[in-house]
Amino acid sequence: MSDQPETSCKTVLAGTIAKGLLAEVKQGLSELNAKPPHLYGILANDDPAAKVYADWTGKTCKENGFEYTLRTVAKDDAEEAIIAANQDDSIDGIIVYYPIFNNRQDQYLQQIVDVRKDVEGLSHQYIFNMYQNIRFLDDKHLQKSILPCTPLAVIKILEYLHIYNTILPYGNRLFGRTICVVNRSEVVGRPLAALLANDGASVFSVDITGIEQFTRGAGIRKRKHEVVEKEGMTLDECVPLCDVVITGVPGHKYKFPSHLLKEGAVCINFSSEKNFGPEVKERASIYVPAIGKVTIVILLRNLLRIVQNNRSQKVPTPALANGEP
Amino acid sequence: MSDQPETSCKTVLAGTIAKGLLAEVKQGLSELNAKPPHLYGILANDDPAAKVYADWTGKTCKENGFEYTLRTVAKDDAEEAIIAANQDDSIDGIIVYYPIFNNRQDQYLQQIVDVRKDVEGLSHQYIFNMYQNIRFLDDKHLQKSILPCTPLAVIKILEYLHIYNTILPYGNRLFGRTICVVNRSEVVGRPLAALLANDGASVFSVDITGIEQFTRGAGIRKRKHEVVEKEGMTLDECVPLCDVVITGVPGHKYKFPSHLLKEGAVCINFSSEKNFGPEVKERASIYVPAIGKVTIVILLRNLLRIVQNNRSQKVPTPALANGEP
Known part of the structure; x- marks a missing residue:
């Protein structure tokens, strides 16, 4: 040990942390024993950063056994696109790239997304549960509430x-x-x-x-x-x-x-x-x-949890990593 | 969850913590693959608390595969008793129940105990290492220094x-x-x-x-x-x-x-x-x-480490739980 090391601070990179979480998600995915969960992205703005994030989501999905579709629409078509995705049984989760209108209309759109497909945890029910410290959706504590990704x-x-x-x-x-x-x-x-x-x-x-x-x-x-x-x-x-x-x-x-x-x-x-x-x-x-x-892995984790939650409404099975947020 | 739980404090008992440490010690003992290490107690005072501690040491030793002998002597015979124990090859570790004279003569007695049998970590070499943050006895970092039990x-x-x-x-x-x-x-x-x-x-x-x-x-x-x-x-x-x-x-x-x-x-x-x-x-x-x-398990752990250290002076083998104090 030298007398004056440069610094005692340990830098921890998100990639290192993401690896372990991704392994958990892949394990959960393999136990799901079903067709790959399908994430559906809706891009309705011209922000290049949103496009980059959308492409990155797609890449991460495909690399890890999830299906991903990106639909690009005009701002005023976003609402109809969400409604169509809600009704499409081939879609398990919906992610909308905000801001679209960058005003309260965006909050309105967030509430349009079907709560059973809301991987971002922005539905009022999830937000209410989060602030109220209510961690499960059901009395039997089989379905964990969804938390916002970041x-x-x-x-x-x-x-x-x-x-x-x-x-x-x-x-x-x-x-x-x-x-x-x-x-x-x-x-x-x-x-x-x-x-x-x-x-x-x-x-x-x-x-x-x-x-x-x-x-x-x-x-x-x-x-x-x-x-x-x-x-x-x-x-x-x-x-x-x-x-x-x-x-x-x-x-x-x-x-x-x-x-x-x-x-x-x-x-x-x-x-x-x-x-x-x-x-x-x-x-x-x-x-x-x-x-x-880490955030992008959490998005996949939320998608997996939503698929598990929707299943357990039919056949009760334990939620992913029960007892953890 | 009730609105006002009695308290959020978790009480952790030493017995719970001791269990895991004892399992480590027993594992180390089985890997030693030799006759049971022999701890030798020297009691040279009339303090009933010291007698209780001595008996408790003996009980814990015997329950966990260590040999224990207690020798009771007069105060003025303690020094000779330590010297005899130092020279006795059948003895691996020595514990002296202090106070004996309850003055600086006790510190003198502590330095009489052979450093290779000092399970209490009271020898000057061990104390010096502890204050100086020197964690090993040898350059190859095979032999950990002994730390005082409490x-x-x-x-x-x-x-x-x-x-x-x-x-x-x-x-x-x-x-x-x-x-x-x-x-x-x-x-x-x-x-x-x-x-x-x-x-x-x-x-x-x-x-x-x-x-x-x-x-x-x-x-x-x-x-x-x-x-x-x-x-x-x-x-x-x-x-x-x-x-x-x-x-x-x-x-x-x-x-x-x-x-x-x-x-x-x-x-x-x-x-x-x-x-x-x-x-x-x-x-x-x-x-x-x-x-x-926990303290009594640490005494056994120190005894085991001393036996390991003395062995590795002959044949180099890794120390118990290398990299931990």
């Missing part, structure tokens, strides 16, 4: 990094952890903060309007999280308390103030921009610079 | 509880953890603080004279811990920062101020007295009320 990808990364403590009971495995989420969008940041707090963490949710704390209260006695506004609290006060910092700020100008990090903090960035500068490694114990490769 | 028992408990993060490299697995040790005796508290800091933790070592911080410095870049006196720091400031609190205060009057604990802290008591009141469960995520059953 927040679930972050959770799977935290499990891989042993931030979830499996010594604690399922549902409480983040008890004792303090986590900061920089982003409070309805798509990722707020659901993620809620999921982490529902699992027992004390979460500081940060955006430009201020800081909110999500917890299950003293001794995590509440059955779901509650939110408290931390009027006047700044990053300077909140970050040094945090074991884990998760960032998702769009725009290349933003850099997280890494000098505030607690020694040995775990840092995860889900933005497509590098929210952490290289100096993050001076203080962090673990750094995950991007999560995209 | 501090090593606490470490094995922290491993069981997943406080050591196996995602991080061996030697750095407590990076990011803040730990408070209430007791700075030369026998347990100070070695324990040093071991935890050598493994990457930030440790607050507390006794009646004040608080010291043991760390490997910024970014845990130093190869062994350093100690900083925290002049004027109080438990009120230090405890709320700690993920783990470990107590070992003798005397039934002492109670740790559990109201200072961080929500979800992990609490471990190695005192024979209950240093935590029942209210610890209001705030802790995990509570280990006593550790004795």
Whole structure:
């Protein structure tokens, strides 16, 4: 051991984490013992990034034994395309590449997708279950509710990094952890903060309007999280308390103030921009610079779960990896 | 899930943790493929607690395939008894039940025990290695240094509880953890603080004279811990920062101020007295009320390791569970 190693930070790449999850998905797929699940993509915008994501989805599907069809339509035909896909029995899951209208009409479209084909977990029923900490769709606990892909990808990364403590009971495995989420969008940041707090963490949710704390209260006695506004609290006060910092700020100008990090903090960035500068490694114990490769596997995992859920409505069979989100 | 469960704290008993460690020891014993290792106890005081511990050692040895002999001598014959045991080839390990003189003469006796038979890890060579973060006795890293039983028992408990993060490299697995040790005796508290800091933790070592911080410095870049006196720091400031609190205060009057604990802290008591009141469960995520059953298994583990080390001086073979303390 040299006296002054360069840094003690371990960088963990999403590809490494994705491998194990993909193996689980392939195992589940082989146990399904049926024709390959069919994912149907609807692309109704001109955003080149959406096209890249659509092509990447298709590639990952085909490489791993899933069927994938991409349909490109005009904005105003998206609604009819979704309705047609809902009614097509050859289609198991639907993914719509947003934004389309980039306003509330997109939320309207999200509710058009049949809940039994909603691999993105954007249906109101799934979102409601997520915030309310309701983990199953049925009383017998055979069908797990579907969680949105990016927040679930972050959770799977935290499990891989042993931030979830499996010594604690399922549902409480983040008890004792303090986590900061920089982003409070309805798509990722707020659901993620809620999921982490529902699992027992004390979460500081940060955006430009201020800081909110999500917890299950003293001794995590509440059955779901509650939110408290931390009027006047700044990053300077909140970050040094945090074991884990998760960032998702769009725009290349933003850099997280890494000098505030607690020694040995775990840092995860889900933005497509590098929210952490290289100096993050001076203080962090673990750094995950991007999560995209995990997110795409979660999409396949959700598709598999949906196929399993729809089957178990007919013949009851245990859900994939029962007892895990 | 009820709306207000009684408490979210998980109590983990030493017996549960000891089982897994004992299975490892028995596995190692069977691979040894030799006559049972022989532990030799020397009792030279009238303390009934020492007699109880000696009898308990004997019982545990015999139940698990080790040979045990207890010799009772007068105080002034202890030195000769140790020398005789050093020279007796039928004896593999020696345990002396302290205190005998209850002064510096006891430290003198500790250095009389042959280092190759010192199952308690009290020889100067072992103690030096421990503080200096030197983990092997030989250049080829075949022979692990011997660690004192009670501090090593606490470490094995922290491993069981997943406080050591196996995602991080061996030697750095407590990076990011803040730990408070209430007791700075030369026998347990100070070695324990040093071991935890050598493994990457930030440790607050507390006794009646004040608080010291043991760390490997910024970014845990130093190869062994350093100690900083925290002049004027109080438990009120230090405890709320700690993920783990470990107590070992003798005397039934002492109670740790559990109201200072961080929500979800992990609490471990190695005192024979209950240093935590029942209210610890209001705030802790995990509570280990006593550790004795783990300590006794560690004694057998050290005996096994010593036999392995002595063998590998003749024929090189890998040490037990190489890469672990």
